[in-house]
Amino acid sequence: MERRDSTASQDTFISMQQLEPSPIESPEENIEKQLHDLPSSSPPRAGTLGLSGSHGVAYYLTRLQKYSSYVFTIYTSFHLANTSLLPLLTRSLPESETYLLLTRPYYQSFPLEPLLITLPIATHILSGVALRIHRRNANLARYGAAGLSVSDRLQRRLKVWPKVSWSSASGYILAPLVLGHAFANRILPWVYEGGSSGVGLGFVSHGFAKHPFVAWTGYTALISIAAGHFVWGAARWNGWVPVGTSKKAKRRWWVLNGVSVLFAGLWAAGGLGVVARFGRDDTWVGKGYDVLYSKIPMLDL
Numbered sequence: 001m002e003r004r005d006s007t008a009s010q011d012t013f014i015s016m017q018q019l020e021p022s023p024i025e026s027p028e029e030n031i032e033k034q035l036h037d038l039p040s041s042s043p044p045r046a047g048t049l050g051l052s053g054s055h056g057v058a059y060y061l062t063r064l065q066k067y068s069s070y071v072f073t074i075y076t077s078f079h080l081a082n083t084s085l086l087p088l089l090t091r092s093l094p095e096s097e098t099y100l101l102l103t104r105p106y107y108q109s110f111p112l113e114p115l116l117i118t119l120p121i122a123t124h125i126l127s128g129v130a131l132r133i134h135r136r137n138a139n140l141a142r143y144g145a146a147g148l149s150v151s152d153r154l155q156r157r158l159k160v161w162p163k164v165s166w167s168s169a170s171g172y173i174l175a176p177l178v179l180g181h182a183f184a185n186r187i188l189p190w191v192y193e194g195g196s197s198g199v200g201l202g203f204v205s206h207g208f209a210k211h212p213f214v215a216w217t218g219y220t221a222l223i224s225i226a227a228g229h230f231v232w233g234a235a236r237w238n239g240w241v242p243v244g245t246s247k248k249a250k251r252r253w254w255v256l257n258g259v260s261v262l263f264a265g266l267w268a269a270g271g272l273g274v275v276a277r278f279g280r281d282d283t284w285v286g287k288g289y290d291v292l293y294s295k296i297p298m299l300d301l
Helices: 002-018 028-034 057-090 093-107 112-142 150-156 166-193 201-210 212-237 247-275 284-294
Strands: none
Touching (some): 057 247, 166 201, 166 212, 201 212, 201 247, 201 284, 212 247
């Protein structure tokens, strides 16, 4: 009887050794539950601030990504009010320009600009990339594939990278759009004019009139992708992302997409419906706008 049990145990051990590593895919919204750091040989140590060492890298990276998005939301609220809601309410670009010029210095001055815009965006993006790399390394260590070469992993079709969700994919697409928007409206005037005090809604409307294809394509993509990313990102942080195929999950999916469409529609109603249709500026101010737009590479292609 003991010999039979020993033989069975040995067979089980051999079969476990021959089992190829294959990570189990799981929804990204349960990131903290599915990915804890591998146990280390040394006991956890308390930090200088009395913080426990029980939390791992994934815990802190997730919170950096989460709370940096909350900080950036403060700036986004002011910016959308100035560039979309006020034009929609006033139906006048010059009147909306006045409100923009009055409030913009508060969040485009030091130290509010780096604290509300630059640092949160950089932290949000870099922590998200670092989190994916950390999860990938944890999968390699957990499933015994750390010693395999890349060619061996490809040959065995091992899925070590975490699945890309819609919120993550939209974030990667949104990053260059936001960078392009900041380059045209903030960096370019700062380089050639020493600041962006002369760039406002009139600059944007002039660009729509002079370069309609690039402007309409870029701003439409920016608004639609950003609206979806913001709504689904907020849903992810609050645990509202639908999981499975139940009626509740499907209903939640429709609700989130409906909110995204409404948000994008409200944003576009003021930005594209009022600002974009105001037309070009034929005065000397418009000539200055043309000089700035001429510095944008490949704009006239």
